[in-house]
Amino acid sequence: MRRGWRQLAKRAGNGAYTPDRIRNAVILALAQDWRADVSDALAGRIREIFEGPQDSLFREEKAARLETLRTMTAVPGAIAEFGG
Numbered sequence: 001m002r003r004g005w006r007q008l009a010k011r012a013g014n015g016a017y018t019p020d021r022i023r024n025a026v027i028l029a030l031a032q033d034w035r036a037d038v039s040d041a042l043a044g045r046i047r048e049i050f051e052g053p054q055d056s057l058f059r060e061e062k063a064a065r066l067e068t069l070r071t072m073t074a075v076p077g078a079i080a081e082f083g084g
Contacts, residue, residue, distance in 0.1 A: 002036070004029030045069060 001009075008025040011017040034043075049065050052058060 002029070002032060004032040042069070042073065 004025070008022070008029050011022045011025045046066075046069065049062050049069075052062070
């Protein structure tokens, strides 16, 4: 178990921690997982999709591009194309 999740478990199992502190531990654990598991190249591709035009005309195109990334990352070894 990664450190962030151990910290979350510790806080969640101890009544002395407030819900806000437990929530913050969830955010930190997720952020640590993201940094560890998602390459900068893949994150950049995702960022490009969401930083593009916000017009509803492009919504289907964005969904298709995200689906392509999802499919590519589901195949073992395909993540290497993104520097991961």
